[in-house]
Amino acid sequence: MNSTKEQVLTFLDKCEELKKCKFIMATTKIKDILKCIVNSPDLYMLFDTVTKDFDYLKEKSKCLVTLNDGYVNKSYVILPRTIGQRLAFIFCLFVEFDRDTLNFNDFLQNYFVEDGSYFESYRAFCKTIVDCLEDLIRQVFNEAVENSSKEGKFAPDSVRSDLIAEISYSIANEKKHLMRSSIPLVEKEGGYRILSELMNAVKMGDEELIDALICGYNYYVMFNKCVSDGVASLIESIAEFEETL
Numbered sequence: 001m002n003s004t005k006e007q008v009l010t011f012l013d014k015c016e017e018l019k020k021c022k023f024i025m026a027t028t029k030i031k032d033i034l035k036c037i038v039n040s041p042d043l044y045m046l047f048d049t050v051t052k053d054f055d056y057l058k059e060k061s062k063c064l065v066t067l068n069d070g071y072v073n074k075s076y077v078i079l080p081r082t083i084g085q086r087l088a089f090i091f092c093l094f095v096e097f098d099r100d101t102l103n104f105n106d107f108l109q110n111y112f113v114e115d116g117s118y119f120e121s122y123r124a125f126c127k128t129i130v131d132c133l134e135d136l137i138r139q140v141f142n143e144a145v146e147n148s149s150k151e152g153k154f155a156p157d158s159v160r161s162d163l164i165a166e167i168s169y170s171i172a173n174e175k176k177h178l179m180r181s182s183i184p185l186v187e188k189e190g191g192y193r194i195l196s197e198l199m200n201a202v203k204m205g206d207e208e209l210i211d212a213l214i215c216g217y218n219y220y221v222m223f224n225k226c227v228s229d230g231v232a233s234l235i236e237s238i239a240e241f242e243e244t245l
Helices: 003-020 023-038 039-049 057-064 083-099 106-111 116-142 158-180 185-204 208-225 231-242
Strands: 064-068 075-076
Touching: 003 039, 003 185, 023 106, 023 116, 039 057, 039 064, 039 083, 039 158, 039 208, 057 064, 064 158, 075 106, 075 116, 075 158, 083 116, 106 116, 106 208, 116 158, 116 185, 158 185, 158 231
Parallel strands: none
Antiparallel strands: 064 075
8 A cells, every 4th residue: 555645646746747738638637636536545535524524516606606797707716715625625626527517628618717718728727726736735744745855846834825725715805806896897807817916926935926916906906996805814914925935
């Protein structure tokens, strides 16, 4: 039987394969990830635990959101806040893709609309869903992988991981606030892009880019008079996160 470390590193390899493959091969790679979970006792126990009392249909209605800004419908994904719920949601989502009860290509075009191409939609999906799954597994199995230098990656410390999860949740709420606001659609799209790039910068730990984007977003909400109740908390969380860099 493989050690926990070997199981986790194999799983992370499968996630990397999913991110690097052509989008037309994505469902095959997702199937490989699910098989990896089934064949890895420690991973199987983890996902069995987090899904045991998880109401997927209820959470799905909260996570897959569609709003109308008065012109068009805009759909996006808001991941659950806690680690267990995020793991459970992503696992159940992958099962739906595998069974084709939720068509993967339609999902990309509905919830990850970028420039209209599947390529960019798939990249956005990987940044939001697959990167999150990898980060969560590294956090849960921190001790098992902390001594591994595979591709130069190490498990994030728990404080930083918690802050990233908090920032991700706040940014998702900011996006929701923007889409419900009365500002012009073109301005909404601009703010949405700033927030997306801000999340990417946080994941990369690029402090200079984070500072530039949060400064730009602060100016953006003041200029458009669309300051949300949660923007102050977002800025505070980012300030705390930067102290860990």
